[in-house]
Amino acid sequence: MSRVALAFDLGGTDLRAALVDEAGALLAFASMPTEARAGPQAVVEQIVALALDVREQVPDATPVGIGIGAAGPLDPIAGIVIAPPTLFGWRDVPLGQILQDRFNLPVKLENDANAAAIGEWRYGAGRGTSSLVFVTVSTGIGGGVIANGRILHGRRGLAAEIGHMTITDHSERCFCGGIGCFEAVASGSALGTKATAITRSGDGSALRALSRDSDVTGRHVIEAARGGDETALILIAEEGRWLGIGFTNLLHLYSPDVIVMGGGISAGFDLLEGTIRATIRERAMTAYRDVPVVPAELGSHAGLIGAASLVLRP
Ligand SMILES: [Zn+2]
Structure with missing residues (x-):
């Protein structure tokens, strides 16, 4: 089986999760409305729940890391969500480190629009x-x-x-x-x-x-x-x-x-x-x-x- 990553898309409305392989194919998908007013801790628990869900859909796939696109502004190098207007109570949240500790996997955090740009560039309308x-x-x-x-x-x-x-x-x-x-x-x-x-x-x-x-x-x-x-x-x-x-x-x-x-x-x-x-x-x-x-x-x-x-x- 090709290498897979756990991927999340954290927006103010929806939180989505998937297992994605090297060809850019979704092997599993799950989503729920983001608890945008409940603060970062509640959302981290939602992320953990969705991770369990997608991993159960493909039990023999072992993710090598986590990629997460989240509502900006955020600092992708430091892994910090700075102060997204759509997520209440989030201020300088070290989401990269939090997820790394929680899952014991390497984590890459990126602004959600940048993550989509990278997706379209590597696998979509911008290929080549x-x-x-x-x-x-x-x-x-x-x-x-x-x-x-x-x-x-x-x-x-x-x-x-x-x-x-x-x-x-x-x-x-x-x-x-x-x-x-x-x-x-x-x-x-x-x-x-x-x-x-x-x-x-x-x-x-x-x-x-x-x-x-x-x-x-x-x-x-x-x-x-x-x-x-x-x-x-x-x-x-x-x-x-x-x-x-x-x-x-x-x-x-x-x-x-x-x-x-x-x-x-x-x-x-x-x-x-x-x-x-x-x-x-x-x-x-x-x-x-x-x-x-x-x-x-x-x-x-x-x-x-x-x-x-x-x-x-x-
Ligand atoms: Zn403006």
């Missing part, structure tokens, strides 16, 4: 490239940068907070407290908020029909656009333009071989692609215009697969 930018567009916008075959960490591993680059001076206030962040104008939440603002409950619009007269989400906009709804198509064009502006910045900054787009909003990649490309053609300098922008391939498992590979292919 040496420089890549991964952007996940869902509730927020996150990402990771592979430069010359290495993840870009920067000081304390905090590089590539793509969602918080400022791209305008007018927007709703960002989750980070800032104004004009990429995330504040182009995330799935931002798309849903705009759709909610231009429709109203009971107006008979396709968007409100899909949301059952409640708040419209980014997913509803994609669905309505797919059905040909004009308001949704306008919102999608605007979304594609913001994404194109953000991606143009990423092309100029990192000169990747490819930009890989993941996250919930990438379900509408085919609808967004045209405007993204047109915006890049219009705004990027000539030398950057032919860089492909492609949808992610590994879906929600990218982080688990990438985290495992930190152990299996260090």
